[in-house]
Amino acid sequence: MNVEARPNPLKTQSVELGIADCDVHPNPASLEDEVFPFIEQKWRDYIATYGMVQRIGFAGGTQYPKGQPRASRRDSYPPEGGPPASSLSFFREQHLDAHNVDMAVMIPLRIGQALQNMDLAVAVCAAINEWQTEFWTSKEPRIKGSIVMAYENADACVQQIEKHAHKDDFVQISMLSRTPDPMGHRKYWPIYEAAAANGLPVGVHAFGYGGNPPTGGGYPSYYIEDMMAHAQSCQALITSMVYEGVFDRIPDLKLVIVEGGIAWLPSLMWRLDKIWEKNRLELSHVKRPPSEIIRQHVWLTSQPIEEPDNRQQLVEAIEWMGWDRVLYASDYPHWDFDDPKRALPVQLTKEQRDGFFRGNAYKAYGLS
Amino acid sequence: MAERQKHVVAKVSDFEGTDRKLVEVKGRPIVIFKKGDEWFGMLDRCPHQGGSLCSGSLISWVESSGPGDYRMSRKDEIVRCPWHGWEFDIRTGVACARPTKYRARPVGVSVVKSEETETVGNLELYDVSREGDLVVVEL
Numbered sequence: 034m035n036v037e038a039r040p041n042p043l044k045t046q047s048v049e050l051g052i053a054d055c056d057v058h059p060n061p062a063s064l065e066d067e068v069f070p071f072i073e074q075k076w077r078d079y080i081a082t083y084g085m086v087q088r089i090g091f092a093g094g095t096q097y098p099k100g101q102p103r104a105s106r107r108d109s110y111p112p113e114g115g116p117p118a119s120s121l122s123f124f125r126e127q128h129l130d131a132h133n134v135d136m137a138v139m140i141p142l143r144i145g146q147a148l149q150n151m152d153l154a155v156a157v158c159a160a161i162n163e164w165q166t167e168f169w170t171s172k173e174p175r176i177k178g179s180i181v182m183a184y185e186n187a188d189a190c191v192q193q194i195e196k197h198a199h200k201d202d203f204v205q206i207s208m209l210s211r212t213p214d215p216m217g218h219r220k221y222w223p224i225y226e227a228a229a230a231n232g233l234p235v236g237v238h239a240f241g242y243g244g245n246p247p248t249g250g251g252y253p254s255y256y257i258e259d260m261m262a263h264a265q266s267c268q269a270l271i272t273s274m275v276y277e278g279v280f281d282r283i284p285d286l287k288l289v290i291v292e293g294g295i296a297w298l299p300s301l302m303w304r305l306d307k308i309w310e311k312n313r314l315e316l317s318h319v320k321r322p323p324s325e326i327i328r329q330h331v332w333l334t335s336q337p338i339e340e341p342d343n344r345q346q347l348v349e350a351i352e353w354m355g356w357d358r359v360l361y362a363s364d365y366p367h368w369d370f371d372d373p374k375r376a377l378p379v380q381l382t383k384e385q386r387d388g389f390f391r392g393n394a395y396k397a398y399g400l401s
Numbered sequence: 402m403a404e405r406q407k408h409v410v411a412k413v414s415d416f417e418g419t420d421r422k423l424v425e426v427k428g429r430p431i432v433i434f435k436k437g438d439e440w441f442g443m444l445d446r447c448p449h450q451g452g453s454l455c456s457g458s459l460i461s462w463v464e465s466s467g468p469g470d471y472r473m474s475r476k477d478e479i480v481r482c483p484w485h486g487w488e489f490d491i492r493t494g495v496a497c498a499r500p501t502k503y504r505a506r507p508v509g510v511s512v513v514k515s516e517e518t519e520t521v522g523n524l525e526l527y528d529v530s531r532e533g534d535l536v537v538v539e540l
Binding site: 100101106107108342368370371372375376 | 483
């Protein structure tokens with residue numbers, strides 16, 4: 034292979050069928066109007082009195098300001114008003130129809146999962162699941178939901194999974210990558226067991242409010258470092274789940290890593306294998322090479338895709354992990370949105386293209 | 402290469418209260434920016450992934466000689482793409498971060514008085530009446 038070959042950088046992509054977009058972020062137009070009706074009056078009063086305190090030191094918002102207001106494309110505000118991706122009609126017009134998306138997986142963020150008041154967290158997450166069904170998936174069959182949970186309370190998570198997993202509205206269980214403890218920790222295992230028993234993958238989206246600094250070296254200065262740190266936290270959580278033996282214990286568990294980048298996975302697999310081979314005393318419960326476990330259980334979504342000057346190098350990185358492991362995602366309406374026509378501007382085979390934009394997602398989510 | 406033509410696309414008075422307008426010329430979306438008495442035009446597609454530059458913010462040119470130092474100049478002469486934040490000089494189209502990697506396509510924009518537009522075609526196409534000062538795109 035001539036690694037220096039430079040393909041046409043403006044190659045655009047199309048698949049014969051509609052594409053699967055594994056990360057979109059609809060928002061409530063208003064929490065009060067759309068979500069609070071699903072929350073008991075007691076908790077509405079609580080929120081009005083005490084607010085919703087998250088497990089981070091910056092109570093007023095996210096840890097770092099974003100690249101654009103509301104972390105969103107500036108052209109994504111609905112003409113009728115409200116925040117980006119709060120209008121189903123504009124969501125259809127600007128994204129589903131415009132990009133021929135026939136399955137879009139919605140992942141609600143910054144809502145409920147890591148509130149310090151555990152009972153409030155459980156109530157808000159339950160309401161968000163009802164909101165997804167009422168306002169989005171029941172109105173638009175191309176949109177699928179993610180079961181949102183207060184994942185520090187595994188019992189409550191299992192209840193939500195049992196309540197919703199059988200519905201066509203939901204295709205995965207949702208967690209965020211920055212958990213208070215490494216994701217292989219046994220307190221999370223009931224969640225993974227329930228997900229696997231119901232045939233749904235656990236979709237781990239970047240971000241979260243674990244209370245730890247985003248990097249192993251503390252709090253960085255810049256938002257761009259916060260973004261870079263997602264690759265670190267995703268590598269840490271995969272490492273934890275593999276070495277803790279989660280996939281040995283739960284052989285049907287499927288894991289989809291969302292928005293952490295992709296090109297780091299091959300080198301992580303090489304390193305995990307190398308260390309595993311030499312530390313069997315500590316890791317005797319891990320029966321197979323980590324790379325084999327990852328290739329069987331883990332998928333990565335593409336956005337924000339790496340953009341090396343020589344795009345062919347990205348193709349090689351995907352080949353090293355396997356073309357069946359990567360799922361297209363747009364992250365609409367967020368500012369680092371990847372347009373499906375421009376996200377992977379290299380010459381692909383039909384099999385690669387159809388897998389990347391559609392088939393891999395249907396396999397990961399267990400759909401036909 | 403086809404010869405460039407002049408197209409009257411707007412009235413100057415259309416820019417009261419706004420510094421930009423999106424028009425279509427020869428089937429291509431063109432964004433026009435007004436900065437004081439100066440006019441700038443660009444193909445309204447970011448050369449990175451195609452975002453509409455018309456929805457971007459106009460910001461200053463920020464330079465730094467090293468950590469802890471920065472200088473701002475050329476207020477409102479850099480357009481920042483509404484998607485990924487790529488910045489382009491509205492005078493040249495050059496990408497601020499990687500001048501050799503991307504270049505937005507600048508388009509010539511000027512203003513003429515309505516009585517001087519006899520030689521300019523396509524007036525009706527853009528629903529612009531022949532009154533006052535008119536904005537002309539060359540493409």
